[in-house]
Amino acid sequence: MRKLLFAISVAAVAALTSCSEWEPVVNVNYDNVDVATPVTLDVNCTIAQLKAMYSKIGNPIKIDDDLIIGGQVCSEDRSGNIYKSLYIQDATGGIELKIGKGQLYNDYKPGQWVYVKCEGLTLGNYSGMLQLGYGRNKKASGEESGTNEDGENADDYETTYIDVQYIIDTHIFKGKVDSPVTPKVLTEDDLKANLSARHPSGAVMAQQGPDFGTLVTLKGLKYGKEVFALLYPDPDQAHDKDHSSNRVFLSEATWNITTWALTKQGMIKHLQAGDFDDASTGDNAHKVKEADLKALMIRKANAYAVSQYFKLGGTVVQVRTSGFARFADSEMDPAILDGTATIDVTGILCNYNGAIQFTLIDEDSVVINK
Amino acid sequence: MYKKLIMALASLLCGVSLLAQTPTGGVKGTIVSRTDNAGIENAAITVYQGAVELAAAVSDADGNFQIAGLANGLYEMKIVAADYLETMVNFAVEAGLIKNMFKLRLSRIKDEASDELFEEFDLDDSGYSDNPTVLFGQNDVFNNIAGYNFSSVRFRVRGYASESQDVYLAGVKMNDAITGYSPFSLWSGLNEATRTKSTVNGAEVADFGFGGYNGITNIPANASNVRKGWRGSVLTNSAMYRLRLMMTYASGPQDNGWSYAFNVSARLGGNDWIKGVFYRSFAYYFAAEKQFDDVHKLGFVFMGTPGARGAQNASTQEVYDLLGDNMYNSNWGYQNGKIRNSRVRLTHEPIAILRYDFTPSQDFSLGATLLYRFGKNGYTALDWYDAADPRPDYYRNLPSYYWNDNEDLNRLNKSKAMWATDAWQMDLDNIAHINWDRMYTVNQLNVVDGEKRSKYVLEERRTDQRDLNFVLNGKWRAAKWLTVTGGLDAKVNRTEYYKILNDLLGGDYYVDVDSFAERDFSSSPTMTQNNLDYFLQYGTAPKVYKGDKYGYDYYAQIRKFNGWLATKFAIGNFQATFAGRVGYNAMWREGLVRKGLFPGLNDVGGVITYNGQVITTYDSDGMPVTSYGKSKVEDFVTYAGKVNLEYVIKGGHRFYANAGYFKDAPNFNQIFVSPRTRNTIVPEVSKIKTITGDVNYQYSNAGYNFRITGYYTEISDQTKVMSFYDDAQNTFTNFAMSGIDQRHMGVEMGFKVPTPINSLSLQGVVSWGDFIYTSNPKMYQTYDNDASIVEETWGVTIPYWKSHPDKNGKTQKHYVAGSPQFAASVGLNWNYKYWFVDADVDYFDKAYLDMNPLYRTDMATAGGDKVATLEEVDYMASQEKFDAVYLVNLSVGKSWYIKRKYQLGFSLNVKNLLNKKNVKTGGYEQTRLVDNTVNKDRYYRFDSKYFYNSGINYMLNIYFRF
DSSP states (O other): OHHHHHHHHHHHHHHHOOSGGGHHHHOSSOOOOOOOOOOOOOOOSOHHHHHHTOOSTTOOEEOOSOOEEEEEEOOOOTTSSSOSOEEEEETTEEEEEOBOOSOGGGTSOTTEEEEEEOTTOEEEEETTEEEEEBOOOBOTTSOBOSBOTTSOBOTTOSOBOBOOHHHHHHHEEEEEEOOOOOOEEEOHHHHHHHHTOBOTTSOBOGGGOTTTTSEEEEEEEEEEEEEEEEEOSSTTSOOSTTOGGGOEEEESSOTTOOBSSBOHHHHHHHHHHTTTTTOBBTTSSOBTTSHHHHHHHHHTOOOBOEEEEEEETTEEEEEEEOTTSTTTTOBOOHHHHTTSSEEEEEEEEEEETTEEEEEESSGGGEEEEO | OHHHHHHHHHHHHHHHHHHTSOOSEEEEEEEEETTTOOBOTTOEEEEEETTEEEEEEEOOTTSEEEEEEEOSEEEEEEEEOTTBOOEEEEEEEOTTOEEEEEEEEEOBOSOGGGGGGGOOOOOGGGTOOOOOSSOSSOSSHHHHHHHHHSGGGTOOGGGOOGGGSEEEETTEEOSOTTTOOOOGGGSTTOTTTTOOOEEEOTTOOBTTBOOOSSOEEEEOOOGGGSOSEEEEEEEEESSSOSEEEEEEEEOOSOTTSEEEEEEEEEEEEOOSSSTTOOEEEEEEEEEEEEEOSSSEEEEEEEEEOOEEEEOOOOEEHHHHHHHTOTTOOTTEEEETTEEEESOEEEEEOOEEEEEEEEEEETTEEEEEEEEEEOSEEEEEEEEESSSOOOOTTOGGGSGGGTBOSSGGGOOBOHHHHHHHHHHHHTTOHHHHSEEHHHHHHHHHHOEETTEEBOSEEEEEEEEEEEEEEEEEEEEEEEETTEEEEEEEEEEEEEEEEEEEEEEOTTOSBEEOBOHHHHHHHTTOTTTTBSSHHHHHHHSSOOEEOTTOEEEEEEEEEEEEEEEEEEEEEEETTEEEEEEEEEEEEEEEEEESSOOTTOBOBOTTSOBOEETTEEOOOBOTTSOBOBOSEEOOOEEEEEEEEEEEEEEEETTTEEEEEEEEEEEEOOOGGGTBSOTTTOOOBOTTOOOEEEEEEEEEEEEEETTEEEEEEEEEEEEEEEEEEEEEEETTTTEEEEEEEEEEEEEEEEEEEEEEEEOSSTTEEEEEEEEEEEEEEOOOOEEEEEETTTOOEEEEEEEEEOTTSSEEEOTTSOEEEOBOOSSOSEEEEEEEEEEETTEEEEEEEEEEEOOBOBOOSGGGSHHHHHTTTTOOOHHHHHHHHOOOBOOOEEEEEEEEEEEEEETTTEEEEEEEEEEOTTOOOOOEEEEEOOSOEEOOOSSSSOOEEOOOEEEEOOSSEEEEEEEEEO
16 A cells, blocks of 8 residues: 555655756755866957957947957956956957957957957957957947946947846857967067057058057166056046046156055045145145045045056156056065066056057066166 | 622622533533544543533543533533644533534644645845745644645735744644744654644744744644554655655553654655655654653653755746746755755754642642753855856856846856857756866865875764753633733853864865955955964964864853733633743854954953954944954843734634734844854844734534634834845945834634535635835944944935835835735535545735845945936846746545554645646745946846745545554
């Protein structure tokens, strides 16, 4: 009787059951998963060719052709100095892929081949650099939006992030992990050449500089004793160009900033020490030394990027570091600051409105020559 | 005056002693089930005259009982048996004879197999409890029907939190020492062993305990209380787990005084409605008991429910709509093509009980219980370091993050929203579910010095209790009109909170650092340490391997001592009970690791330094903030008083009223700001004050059961603690609310009456309540990373907690969430020749979504411009009311006797017969704000998350007894 009952019940249960519901029941320990198989796509366009499609500032290109580029990852966001972006380069040049996700180094390794199906993506300019991203925001009226995802004024941005996972999955493909890219060593002349690069049409367009967006090494940079940083007294309030009272510029001096950037703690320390007392708001109406403004800035302190100015020969190189970089608070060697030592840096070469801007990969990208 | 009183007392006592001259009359009979005429074992029969209890007995295995020593006269007999409605029967003893009542039929209560269907919405992270709210298997007509029919919508009796329901095991209060939650999961799957229960409602006092304001239940769980014989059952259901196998044996009391019992079960499988939810749960119960003589009885019980259960998660309506499935569960994904749930409860908390009963006379009894609970309680979750949030329904993965019609929200990319919509609507494995394969790839490719450093791991949060209890409890019938009950209890609880690494997901090791601290203090080598002492010794954070402790580790230490006394006076038809309780509660935290953010002082009271720098941090009062070692001991003297008055009228009528006043200690989880990180105690910790009263009329006689109750309760000075990411501050914060007051009032009514049609009865319940907040609590917000206070929200009133003005300025009340405040059920019950059929229609209304305090603050309603318009206040502070709903349920069952020796039976319950899939059963508001708006002058809410009731589901139970 009992056996019969048991048999009936087991049969009944089996009939009522799907196999998948038993998977978590029977798998006390799950098997390891093999690393995803690398993808290889046939490349039909070089990065230089892609970049050349961009010919007019303010006129982002939505790519409608079935173009596939391929390159090796030359950046790494592990240190946090690069954020939500990946740079890839091939033999002809480099480009920034605006994948709007953090910690991309977990999925894209330095040297790894990455293939991009460009159809549906948008090539655009940001302050002198070409980026491959997604189309701009549009209001229901069709009017393009003046802000980007971070709520920042987007007049300068011709693309938005490729941050929808399904767009990433259908456009950006991970190839095999190769040895990391060897940085190209550039001279001052190379920098000048890049800044005066021309579009195939003949027009001067620094965006087309072949080394921009690639991994390079600059040797013998000397400290320029000047920084640039833009602070927002109340970052929770509007702080675009039209709200200059909510902007404080630190420029034309060092402002006693001896680190690569300003973390929240670093900013509080400088404010308390009075280092920024003489800085003014963008409308020149207030100085930081005023108690109300200083108290607000301390209370609403945040991390800020700083550009430390260096010189390669006579060319200014702004080493711009994010306040969220892990090495933001690292003190620069006094020998750098007093000019007795030069540095060699390795990182991504960028153009910022006609000036050389340099993005360090991490703190190890800086070698001091004493 | 005094002389008169003494005379009166003396005459009463004389009366009592006269009665004591052993009359020859009595009563006997057989207690049987109305369904199948089978004898009911272990039914408790108590004989009364008016309110005065005269004698008691228990039925034997065949349901027979006999009570002697009754004088001629009219009596009432109360019959209480597990699984049956309590009933009253009148009888008369004449001519000094034993009155034979023959068969006394009891109505079965709702089906026996349903106890567990409550479990496991798992709302641990949402601050929501996952406990049953009305105990099944009660003899009371209201609780029985409400318990069964209303469980699916998480109905709670009188709107009270489940913590307020006292649940005792062998006389020991088992509510969780830390949270107060009722402890049913400790014995779920042991239905047979825990079947016998006794329960009182509201603020009544029970013989076994003083209780609170929401009833008190005791499960004796001793060997002799388990139904005699063998019993096996197979159960399948489609809403929770597919299969339950259970086997029970009880010897019943043997001639040599021993009783033995065991009960084992396995609950296995998934269900039709929620993918990823599964059971791999087992249960065991072994008990032995020795009745040495009439005076001494000693029992031992050992039980536990080892197993694993996959949990469900709530999502936003957007997600449900994209997938066309309100039962979507974001906790699981495919690993190598197989379903894997990331949130699994892994528990094994055995309980050992030693129980001694001392009954020197019929009028005096004493019981002592020593109970120890131990073992492990784990709950897995994904943990990650410097990697993307792997949860599929993270808000940035949803279409709404890219497009919103309201341009102020600045979500303006319809094209991206369409891509995201497509991916969800196609239910892509790697997007709509956890992408295990990617996490394994990430871990295996993250090679550091030749070893794979995991970025994603599965952590197991452990809450391991060591809970030792001693209870002494006595009852003395000093006289027929006076019964004194009382008890002493002591609890020593040490609960260790920590986490272990459950699975490295393909990697070789994980590193124990505080990734939240790293966001703010990335350049500080010490502040990011979860284990500072290790770092100071070895200069590096510890590597963690499978099974290692990491993250946090502390003891919650709790000591509770209580004494209570109740005196019951019964004179004629009137009974009055006066009871009081005093107690002492002490609790403290004891950190077992030193956290880098809050090093505190060293062993000799000095500051802690690193590289010559002092790293000890201080709070705003200048006290060092400490993670390691013992915190201040918070202790409370508690007290409570109760009055129960009762008047009985012959024929089964009972009028009674209860009143109670309580000053209770808060729970451990209400007094520490952030127990995972530090010893800091919430400001303004105070005792919780409760005043309660109820009036009741009950009628119970010969198949008729009726109860109506009106109640009124005020609960004041409660505290709540939570932690959340504050978008306005852009950091993780701790939030304490104190001074939460609420008021519960309402009426509940239950009935079961025969109809003119033979064997058919009508049954129903109505519960109407009004459960509201009556205060605007104060809030205290601190930054999690540095323990400093958030100035704007420190010691400030939450102005829109109890109500808010709507757009027109009209006040809208806010309700206590979690239970429909109006619930009704009506149904028919048919019992005939071993068949039963039960059909009910239920109606629910006035259910509200749980509120978060953030949306009721000035900060959130005012937005960036710090000006709160009526429109903003109404948008931000209003509370969601769920739609009213009705559900239909049907049960059918039959049993057969085979050769008069074996019994075979089945019961089939079909719930939600109309297959309604849009019935919200709960949920919560996300404690997050959209502050990134175009003009930055106002804030918006995040979407709320919901749980839904399953569509049509069945439970089929087949049982066999021999």
